[in-house]
Amino acid sequence: MADPVELLRSPKLPTGFRAAGVASGIKSGAKLDLGMLSSDLPTCSAATFTTNRVKASPVRLSMRHLKGGDLRAVVVNSGNANACNGPQGDLDAREMAASAAAAAGLEVRQMFVCSTGIIGVPLPVEKVTAAAPDLARALRPSGLRDFAKAILTSDKVAKIVSARVGVGGKTVTVTGCAKGAGMISPNMATMLAFVTTDAAVPGDELAAATRAAVAGSFNCISVDGDMSTNDTVLVMANGAAGNRPIKPGGAGARAFRSALSRVMLELAQRLVRDGEGASKFVTVRVRGAGSDRDARRVAEAVANSALVKCSWNGSDPNWGRVIHAVGYAGARVEQDKVDILFGDLYGARGGVVADTPIGELKAAVAGRDFTVTVDLNLGGGGHTVYTSDLSEGYVAYNRLEYALKIQGR
């Protein structure tokens, strides 16, 4: 069956959404650092948040506003996470929401708020309130690229994905953008993603579709195994497409979920490709595990091993390091059954070196993209994680941040 989901070459916002990005001065050098994304119509929304016990002020505020059930817009700043700023941080997050809402003609409770950047530095909220009117005035259907740029931190490129699919007699659009780069780990990261759709989707179905799509995308990536205080995925559906109501389990729901999952997976993979210092995009596929849970443990252990990631950086088909990570993952493993493949070439078979010539193995990991497959040969459990290498560039980038910021240099 042909894939009913069509990815658009030129991403665009769905009908009834507008976006903007401006330079508020939180970042130096007139860089875009404040964005808004809004719906002209009421929305049904769903979100997932970081599972970090330390949560940024905007995360806690947005959790409450989401529960209110009447979101119309999100305001996002980069350059400052507004995390670990105490009661003042909570006040600042609310002030950010209030000024953005007022500028956009909305109520505070209709505004979702996100921040990303350094932890533990007070948010210069006066820059946000000063820029809010300009931001609201700049909102336009073609404004997504500015919004996507305004939410970036150490990301090198903006990430926007649009898909179309037929749902309930109409073609609906699902469009998302995201930022990532560091602190990327399964179970959410310094990761923000905003997905809009003009599909009409009931609340329960949207929440379930969001959970499923996040589980198969943002929760299957890892750059450095660190999980941030600010991770948020927001999905807003405004119904502007006028499709017939989606019934849970029906064809419309399947089509919508397919598009939502496709958009999120594409965004998640782009986050990994643009990870801090990343020079490789590695798909770690585990199969033959005793359970899916065991497969996930193994995939995450391999994807997060510093030694394994260094070997990828050097284009070294070092299956010994892979199997050592397999061994400590906490999964059921019988070492003389483990196969490890680079691309479709065996590096190890039955826990010992395979007879593939080293030159061929090297060629299999020489490119920017490759797959490492671990087959435990024990059962039917499987899991896939998308990850990157560990480079000197990652270390150099992350050596010095806080003191520079505090000292204003």
Add this chain to the structure above:
Amino acid sequence: MADPVELLRSPKLPTGFRAAGVASGIKSGAKLDLGMLSSDLPTCSAATFTTNRVKASPVRLSMRHLKGGDLRAVVVNSGNANACNGPQGDLDAREMAASAAAAAGLEVRQMFVCSTGIIGVPLPVEKVTAAAPDLARALRPSGLRDFAKAILTSDKVAKIVSARVGVGGKTVTVTGCAKGAGMISPNMATMLAFVTTDAAVPGDELAAATRAAVAGSFNCISVDGDMSTNDTVLVMANGAAGNRPIKPGGAGARAFRSALSRVMLELAQRLVRDGEGASKFVTVRVRGAGSDRDARRVAEAVANSALVKCSWNGSDPNWGRVIHAVGYAGARVEQDKVDILFGDLYGARGGVVADTPIGELKAAVAGRDFTVTVDLNLGGGGHTVYTSDLSEGYVAYNRLEYALKIQGR
């Protein structure tokens, strides 16, 4: 009370032990790569092994020989882990034990065997068997330094620690040496340690003392969070000091345990200082946790966070990254109670920035050694982990190994 344990400035083997190290050709360039450590008298021995599900052949053989209860010597090679070499690896480990035992006039079952180095490359056992006679002839009471050098891989320096303590009317000596560098994680790593003592210690007491000492030393260190296939700690006691029998729980047992723990902790800390690419030695101390288990989770999350370790590399007092790792550790955390100190200066107090001037915080992390304290202010649980930073040097060192080795360059 004065510490009854005296660390010796000039480490030496206890009475009745001899050691040697030779160049067998496993490593290129006539580097020492094969060592033996033996007792002239029967020993009582105890050991702990890697918990990695993938275990090297020598680990599995040594587990059996330890159970036999009559160890007299250990033979160790570096440059090759003899891990993941299948049935041939098992045969090679046995051949290594057999040739070393024959050369030393012992039975195979009296020989403990360890290997450390690259995984998945066949052990050139013929080099071991050829060098075994020379190795046995070289055994002497002053041979520990050669042995300690012969077991190194990426370590820069040999690590030997000797302590003396009064036990049962005699002064006994406890002397250990160890190697580490990469794949260092709590719960054992590419880590080998050999401890000898001339104390007479009953088997049960030696096993219990070894478990306790390992728990407080080698299981409290982390370089990169990777756990190897070959980790082994062996303790051999030959009774040559002629002390009165040690009774469990008695003064002699306490004194012996104190010396054994001191030697292992000192060795463990030296492993961290000599970790691959390490430029910092960081003590991560967690207190005020709801339980010791929670404290351990938090200490390990902080010590293993790539982002935190990069900040240490840059001498950046980035408490925001520390608290983000605290938050995802899986422990009970109330973010507005968390204090983070660099040395004795507060970086954060009650989950928000403290008023310590940034210049003072920078000075606190500028040196090679510093302590990061996390106080959760929830209860009486505590744990300490010794760790290092993550440097560009670590990445550069670990980029390329397998292909070079296989291609013989």
